[in-house]
Amino acid sequence: MSRILLKEYLSPNVVQIEIEAPLIARKRKAGHFVIVKIGTEGERIPLTIAKADIDKGSITLIVQKVGVTSHKLASLNVGDEVTDVVGPLGNPTHIEKVGTVLCAGGGVGIAPLLPIVEALHDAGNKVISILAARNKDLLILENEIRSHSDEVIIMTDDGSYGTKGLVTVGMEEVFKNQKIDFCVTIGPAIMMKFTSLVSKKYNVPTMASLNAIMVDGTGMCGACRVSVGGKIKFVCVDGPEFNAFDVDFDELLMRLGGYKNEEEQHYREQLSK
Amino acid sequence: MATDNTSNQKELRDQEWRRELKKSVSAKDRTNIVRVKMPEVDPQERIKSNVEVNSGITAEMAVVEAKRCLDCPDPECIKGCPVGVDIPGFIKCIEAGEFLKAAAAIKKNNVFPSVCGRVCPQEIQCEARCIYTTKLKKEPVAIGYLERFAADYENHSGHISVPEITQRNHVKVAVIGSGPAGLAAAGDLVKYGYDVTVFEALHEFGGVLKYGIPEFRLPNQIIDLEINNLKRMGVTFVKNIIAGRTLTFDDLRQDGFRAFFVGSGAGLPNFMNIPGENFNGVLSSNEYLTRVNLMGAAKKDHDTPVFFGKRVAVIGGGNTAMDSVRTAKRLGAEKAMIIYRRSFTEMPARKEEIRHAQEEGIEFLNLHNPLEYYADEKGHVNRIKLQRMELSDPDASGRRKPVAIPGSEFIIEADLVIVAIGVSPNPLIPQSMPDLHVSKYGTIEVDSEKMESNVSGMFAGGDIVRGGATVILAMGDGRRAAKGIHEYLSRQ
Ligand SMILES: Cc1cc2nc3c(=O)[nH]c(=O)nc-3n(C[C@H](O)[C@H](O)[C@H](O)COP(=O)(O)OP(=O)(O)OC[C@H]3O[C@@H](n4cnc5c(N)ncnc54)[C@H](O)[C@@H]3O)c2cc1C
Ligand SMILES: Cc1cc2nc3c(=O)[nH]c(=O)nc-3n(C[C@H](O)[C@H](O)[C@H](O)COP(=O)(O)OP(=O)(O)OC[C@H]3O[C@@H](n4cnc5c(N)ncnc54)[C@H](O)[C@@H]3O)c2cc1C
Ligand code: SF4
Ligand code: SF4
Ligand code: FES
DSSP, X not given: OEEEEEEEEEETTEEEEEEEOHHHHHHOOTTOEEEEEOSTTOOEEEEEEEEEETTTTEEEEEEEOOSHHHHHHHHOOTTOEESEXXXXXXXXXXXXXXXXXXXXXXXXXXXXXXXXXXXXXXXXOEEEEEEEESSGGGOOOHHHHHTTOSEEEEEESSSSSSEESOHHHHHHHHHHHSOOOEEEEESOHHHHHHHHHHHHHTTOOEEEEOOOOOSSSSSXXXXXXXXXXXXXXXXXXXXXXXXXXXXXXXXXXXXHTTTHHHHHHHHHHHHTO | OXXXXXXXXXXXXXXXXXXXXXXXXXXXXXXXSOOOOOOBOOHHHHTTSOOOSBOOOOHHHHHHHHHHOXXXXXXXXXXXXXXXXXXXXXXXXXXXXXXXXXXXXXXXXXXXXXXXXXXXOGGGTXXXXXXXXXXXXXXXXXXXXXXXXXXHHHHHHTOOOOOXXXXXXXOXXXXXXXXXXXXXXXXXXXXXXXXEEEEOSSSSSSTHHHHTSOTTTSOHHHHHHHHHHHHHTTOEEEOSOOBTTTBOHHHHHHTTEEEEEEOOOOOEEOOOOOTTTTSBTEEEHHHHHIIIIISOTXXXXXXXXXXXXXXXXXXXXXXXXXXXXXXXXXXXXXXXXXXXXXXXXGXXXXXXXXXXXXXXXXXXXXXXXXXXXXXXXXXXXXXEEEEEEEEOOOOTTSOOOEEEOTTOOEEEEOSEEEEOSOEEXXXXXXXXXXXXXXXXXXXXXXXXXXXXXXXTTEEEOTHHHHSSOOHHHHHHHHXXXXXXXXXXXXXX
C-alpha cells in the first residue's frame, strides 16, 4: 500500500501524483518505471517514475487518463492508498557525456523524458528539448524541462503555443542548424516512429523508450515483446529503451491495439456504474 | 534425505500395531482389491466452471485403498519419491483409521501434502516404483490420492498441527520468491528458530502454484491455507519486493539478514521465433495463465483483459500446455487443440491431465508443428501453417526425434494461439549479482547437497537451479537449502 501525498492536474487529462514509496525512491534511476495496481480487481500497468524524493521517501508519477486503470488512479485523492506499487523496473538510461543531445517528447511522453533530460544535463551535456502537444492546454512539465535544458522548443499541432507543427518539423530545424550527437525520443509509438525516421535521415544515433503493454513487468509473461533488430526483446527486462533504428514500430503499434476492443468495452461498463 | 530415515522407517514398521495390521488381511486378499477410482466432476459440467476436477476420495475409500498397500519390507515406492515420504508408514495409519497421524507422518518429509497429493507426477515417481507396478503388473497403490486424502482430512479437521516454535534465535534469514521452493525453505527455517521473511515480487504469494496451475487442478484456497500456517508459525511475508531491485542483497545484509534462499523460479517464456509469432492473439502460456489465474481476467469485475478465443491452438505437450488448453475450453472455446510435435507417448504432461483433457473434448494434433502464423488486417492471428512430423528411429540414447515430412504443410484456422514450449530462468537476480555463478542456461549454480552458491550465505533451489522441474523437487531443494543454511549459520 502506498499513500498518496500530493495530487495535481497538469492538463485536463494528465495528473501528477506523489506517492509514498521509500524503498523505490532510494533505488530509482532515470529510465526506471513501476507497476501499479489499484484494488483487488485491478490490472497491473507500467508508469515511469518521473521524480523521486529520497528524504521524503516518495516517487512522483504522471499519468494520462486513457482507460480504466489510469482513470481509477486519477480519481484517487491525497490520503488514499494505491494498492500495489512495485519497482523500480526496467534498465536505467545509459547516461554519458556525449556533447549535444536532442530530447524530443510528445504528450505524456514528456513525463518519462524529464528524468532523462535532467540526468543528461547533470552529466554535462548540452541539452536541447523539443516538447510537442496537440495544443497549449495539453502541454505538461514545461518549466521542469526548461530548468534542465539549454534550449527548449515548443511545438503544437494547432499553433496555440510555440511553433505550429509536428515534433518532426522542430527536429529538422535543429538538425539542419547544428551538430547533434545523440537523440532521445519518447512519446506515442507513432510519434517515435516518425522522429526516428528524421534522426536516421541525419544519421544521429537515437534512443526510444517503448511503452508496450505489460502484465507482470518482470520478464515472466512476454506480453511486452517487440522486435528489435529482428530479434524478440521483452521491453520490461531488456528495455524499455532501445536503439530506435532497430525497433519495429509498426509491430509495436499493432500490438498496442491488441486489447483495444476488450479495454473499450470494459471502460464503458465501468463508466456506466 | 531418504537414507536418514530408512532405519527409522524400519523401526516404525516393526511396531506391534503395524505387524498386527499386516497380519489382519492376507497379502492375496490385499492384492485382489481393485484400485480406487478418483471421483471426478462430469466433463460436461466441469468445463463450465473452475470447479476442481478431482473431488477427492472418501474416508471409506481411503481405508480400502490403504489395505492394498503390502507394507513391503524394502519399500521401493519411497525411493521413487524425491523427498522420501514414508509411504507405507502413512498409508498404514490410514488403514488403521488414524488419519491425523497419517498426515503427520507425511509432513515429516513433505511440508505441503495437500499440494503434492494433487500435482505430483506420481505415475513416474512413487507409484512407478510401487511393487504393484514393477512386480505384480497391477495398478499401483494410489499413493497420491491417499496423500491428498490425509492432508485434506487434516485441513478440514480443525486440528492442523502447527509446530510450536519455542527456541527463537533472532537470526534473520531472507527467502526470495514464494513458490514451492521458497515456502518449503521458509517452513523449515522457521522451525530451526530463524526469523524468516519471504519477499515476493508479485502482489500474491504462491509462485506458479497461484499464477500458473489453474484452480480446477489446485484450488487457491489450499495454497492460502499453507501460507497462513506459515504465518502462524511466525514467517513474515512481504509482497511487491523485487530482490536485487527494490532491495539489493547488500541492503538486505545491512538490514541484518545473514543468509538467503533464492527460489525465484523459471520465469522467462520461450518462443519459437517463427514468422507471425508477435501478432496479437499469440501469447505465451505464462501470459495467458497469469491473466486468468492471477489477474482474474475472465471474471466480470476485473480490469485485466483476456482473449476469449473460439478456435484455440496451444503449442506444446507439457503440463503448461494442458493447463492452458483446458482453461481455454472453460473460457468458451468451441475448438481447443493441442499441437505437439511428438506423439502421446513422449508427452511430458501428466497422464491424468491428458486423460482429463481428452474427456473434456480437447483435440490433439500430435506430430504437428507450427511454421508460421497469419493475421487479419488488424494484426490479430487468424490462421496457422502447420507441418506434419514423424518420429525418427531411436538414436543411440533411445530418443526418437521428430522430423518434418516434406510437402505436408497445411493451414488451419485459429483466433488464439498459446505458446507453451518451456521457460528459461528468470534473469533478474543473476543480473543484479554479477559475482554469482550462473550456468550457460542462466540457472544458478549450487552444490547439490547444501544448495549453496559461490556467494557466501546465498543458497538457491527450485526452477532457478533446475530450469523447470516439479513442485516436489522445488520443495525438496528448499528443505535441503534450509538445512544447508542452518549448518552455515551454526558454523558462524
Ligand atoms: C515502460 C512504460 C512506461 C510508461 N510510462 C507512462 C507514464 O509515465 N505515464 C503514462 O500516462 N503512461 C505511461 N505508460 C503507458 C501506460 O502504461 C498506459 O497508458 C496504461 O497502461 C493504460 O492503462 P489503462 O487501463 O488506463 O488503459 P487501457 O484501458 O489499458 O487502454 C486504453 C487505450 O490505450 C491503449 N493502451 C494500452 N496500454 C497502452 C500503452 N502501454 N501505451 C499506449 N497505449 C496503450 C489501449 O489499446 C486502449 O486503446 C508507460 C508504459 C510503459 C510500457
Ligand atoms: C502451468 C504449469 C503447470 C505445472 N504443473 C505441474 C504439475 O502438475 N506438477 C508439478 O510437479 N509441477 C508442475 N509445474 C512445475 C512447477 O510448478 C514448478 O517446477 C515449481 O513451481 C517451481 O517452484 P519454484 O519455487 O522454484 O518457483 P516458482 O513457483 O516459479 O516461484 C518463484 C517465485 O519467485 C518470485 N520471484 C522471482 N524473482 C523474484 C525476485 N527477484 N524477488 C522476489 N520474488 C521473485 C516469482 O514471482 C514467483 O512467485 C507446472 C508449471 C506450470 C507453469
Ligand atoms: S510427495 Fe509426491 S512423489 Fe512423494 S509420495 Fe507424495 S505424491 Fe508421491
Ligand atoms: S511399494 Fe506399493 S505396496 Fe509396497 S509399500 Fe510401497 S506403496 Fe505399499
Ligand atoms: S511485462 Fe511480462 S514479460 Fe514484460
